[in-house]
Amino acid sequence: MSVRRVVLVLAAFAVIAAGMVTLFPFQSSSASGYGHEAELVPTDPVPADAIRVCESCDLQQVLDDAPENAVVVVEGGSWSPVTISTPLRLVGIDWPIIDAEGKGSGIVIDSPDVTVEGFDIRNTGRSFDKEDSGVYFEGERVRVLNNRLTEVLFGVNGAIGHDSEIAGNYITGQEGVSEGLRGDAIKVWYSHRVQIHHNRVDKSRDLLVWYSNECDVYENIVTNSRYGFHFMNSDDGNASRNAMANNSVGIYIMYGKHFTVEDNLLQSSRGPSGHGIGLKEVDGFAVRGNVIYDNRIGIYNDNSPYSIGEYGIVSGNVIAYNDSGVGVLPSSRSTTYFRNSFVENLEQVTVLGGGPLSLANAWSQNNVGNYWSDYTGYDADGDGIGDIPYRNGALTEQIRRSHPQLQLFRFSLAETAVDFAAQAVPLFEVKSILEDQNPLVRPPEVTNAPEVWHEQNPNRSIGITVLLLVGVGASMWWAMGPSRDANTMTEQA
Amino acid sequence: MSLRTVATLTQQELLDALRNKWFVAYAIAFVLLCVGLAMMIINSAGYTGISGFGRTAAGLINLVLFLAPLMGLTLGAQALATEREQGTLAYMLAQPVSLAEVFMAKFFGLAIAMSAAVSIGFSLSSLAIIYWSGGTGVDVFLRLLPLTLLLTLSTLSIGLIISAQASKTVTALGLAVVTWLLLVLIGSLGIMGMSIVVGLSPTVLLIGSVINPLEAFRIGAVLQIRGSLELLGPAGLVARDRIGDMTTAVLTLVMIVWIIGGAFVAYLLARRKEFQ
Known part of the structure; x- marks a missing residue:
């Protein structure tokens, strides 16, 4: 074998190794697969007697002069920010642009019963004091539909606007601004019965519903923001079929009563908090049918339900591949967990801050428990329910808590060995933090939640793997094949 | 020193590796276990149709930590000791080849053979995942390959240090197994125990661990798979805040120092043993 061969074989390995590192840099499961379009919601047809704004008109003037309940149509073009003080419907066709040029808000609505749809609103100011927004409204029954808001501080910002609707908007914050310094894509303050749906939000701060009761939040897609949704002091809210990925927190509910969180996808919440669903002192909640995937803590429960006699139900969720499936503070009680699938979480259930979990939490209802991927029991009678209870907690988990x-x-072998020894030779009892008397042996049916988004590129993987195999095979064959040098070498010797 | 001689001896070493039942057994075990684990990873996702990095996939780190050092240490420890015991080393050194050439050939030959075994194990398991699950989760294997190669070579160098000293294969193998236990279990358990008793600061804990190439691999593997070290608690956060983006580079450097430094020390020891 010649020197060249040795060098080439070693080089081949170096190239393979370097190739692996460069071709597989760490990628968070970036949610770019959701695209950058909101799903538009259907709107009413434009009537024949609509006021059409000419290209050279002053849009503000037209709006001021328009009679109540008029329909004003703007076709394309670029316009200055406007204020709407009459109940009317403003329709943009071919995405007319409203450019705030870095000062103030885009559209300010100062009247009830206003509808704004189909506008492309850009470049609001940067003042948090004045809450510069793409669309700011104070008025009941306002509808903000199918707009595009880019480079805005706040997106759609409403106050005292009961029965309003915010739907089909694409909202993104300013590029290159850290999430704490962005504004909120959607903010609703003291506005009851607001419908927020089919919005697509990317790179924002929070989506807030504050002091607003009976709000419905559904089928929104929120990525790369701080809070997917944040309900605060709002009662009887409902969040369903939303997809929240790569945010710091998926859905966070604080200090309200009676919430339903149903069929949402909460994926890769990995910020400083990193909660899929957070429940802080919420009186009465039902968390059902959500897919909670790859979060730091899947469901975070801080003292909910808060008042005596209130309920907490967590059922039918798929809680998979989180660092902690469910993380609860020791004070949390009166919550029933059943029919959930706990799949491959690094820790299925964690008591944050140590201590045992209150016995006032139940892990099964009507003899139906949860599915645990690490359940080691059996089901001899074949009724789908394991015959011995599921107990949570390995010895190292217990040690790690203190x-x-x-x-x-x-993931070290030392840790594995400790756990193995604790199981094989149970000299002292590992305190399990929960006991599921009726563990399911098969996961219950999966839910109606949006599908987990995977960055899949099997072709690249196949290519690289085949290259690797061929490379290794060829270099080995070449390295070991017969060579003339060996003979010359022997002769020399 | 003639590079051509080194090359020829390296080739001989490769052929010997293939004839070595130990090596073949390791290679087969590694490939089978990797593919088996791949099946388990696919299976763990099967019910819900969602795949990801969970406890099963974390088993890959354990598998590598278990098998790669065992392979590197025992094969490395046998390398010179066996030849010395059989007298072939003395015979070879009576020829116009130097100890440096023989030693380099040992190192390169074993390095290539073991790298090939590891690469084949990883690529076959990747193919299994691609075939049965359409490619999700395959990254785990491919991302860990460079670190696994480094780990294998680090332990090979440590094995050669043992080999440089030992006169008999049995002694060398015994020492190799003890060293393996030390690196895999006792070291970590010791630090864990000390940390509980004395309360080591996260920085000390981190430095104390990372010196061990196995721990460097493990921390690097977590970083590669998860993209951050926050899973590793306070010590992980120290690494994030103090070293930041350089963490992978530092861990790689630790292992490279073990590879080159270990091999060099082994050579010096072997020279002392042979020519004293």
Whole structure:
């Protein structure tokens, strides 16, 4: 074998290794697959007697002069910010642009019963004091439909606007601004019965519903923001079929009563908080049928339900591949968890801050428990329910709770050995933090939640793998094949 | 020193590796276990149709930590000791080849053979995942390959240090297994125990761990798969805040120092043993 061969074989390995590193840099499961379009919601047809705004008209003047309940149509073009003070319907066709040129808000609505649809609103100011917004409204029954809002501080910002509707908007914050310094894509303040749906939000701060009761939030897609949705002091809210990915927190509910969180996808919430669903002192909640995937903590429960006699139901969720499936503070109680699938979470259930989990939480209802991927029991009578209870908690989990610095040894063989020894030779009892008397042996039916978004590129993987195999095979064959040098070498010797 | 001689001896070493039942057994075990784990990863996702990095996939880190050092240490430890025991080393050194050439050939030959075994194990399991699950989760294997190669070579160098000293294969193998236990279990358990008793600061904990090439691999693997070290608690956050983007580079450097430094020390020891 010649020197050249050795060098080439070693080089081949180096190239393979370097190739792996460069071709597989870490990618968070970026949610770019959702695209940058909102699904538009159907709107009423434009009537024949609509006021059509000419190209050279002053849009503000037209709006001021328009009679009540008029329909004003703008076709394309670029316009200055406007204020609407009469109940009317403003329709944009071919995406007319409203450019605030970095000052103030785009469209300010100062009247009830106003509808704005089909506008492309850009470049609002940067003042948090004045809450510069793409669309700002104060008025009941306002509808903000199918707009595009880019480079805005706040997106759609409403106050005292009961029975309003915010739907089909695409909203994105300013590029290159850290999430804490962005505004909120949608903010609703003291506005009851607001419908927020089919919006597509990217790179914003929060989506807030504050002091607003009976709001419905459904089929929105929120990515790369801080809070997917944040309900605060709002009662009887409902969030369903939303897809929240790559946010710091998926859906966070604080201090309200009677919430339903149903069929949402909460994926990769990995910010400083990193909660899929957070429940803080919420009185009465039903978390049903959500897919909670790859979050730091899937469901975070801080003292909910808060008042005596209130309920908490967590059922039918798929809680998979989170660092902690469910993280609860020790004070949390009166919550029933059943029919959930706990799949491959690094820790299925964690009590945050240590201590045992209150016995006032139930892990099964009517003899139906949860599916646990690490359940090691059996189901001899074939009724779908395991015959021995599921107990949570490995010895190292228990040690880690009191000595958090030992998290450094996660996935080490030492840790595996400790757990194995604790199981094989149970000299002392590992305190399990929960016991599911009726564990399911098969996961219940999957839900109506949006599908988990995977960055799939099998072709690239196949290519790289085949290249790797061929490369290794060829270099080995070449390295070991007969060579003339060997003979010359022997002769020389 | 003639590079051509090194090359020829390297080739001989490769052929010997293929004839070595230990090596073949390791290679087959590695490939089978990798593919088996791949099946388990696919299966764990099967019910819900969602795949990801969970406890099963984390088993890959355990598998590599278990098998790669065992392979590197025992094969490395046998390398010179066996030849010395059989007298072939003395015979070879009576020829116009230097100890440096023989030593380099040992290192390169074993390095190539083991790298090939690891690469084949990883690529076959990737293919299994692609075939049965359409490619989700395949990244885990491919991302860990460079680190696994580094880990294997680090332990090979440590094995050669043992081999440089030992006169008998049995001694070398015994020492290799003890070293393996030390690196895999006792070291970590010791630090864990000390941390509980004395309360080591996260920085000390981190440095104390990373010196061990196995721990460097593990931390690097978590970083590669998860993209951050926050899973590793306070010590992970120290690494994030103090070293930041350089973490992978630092961990790689630790292992490279073990590879080159270990091999060099092994050579010096072997020279002392042979020519004293």
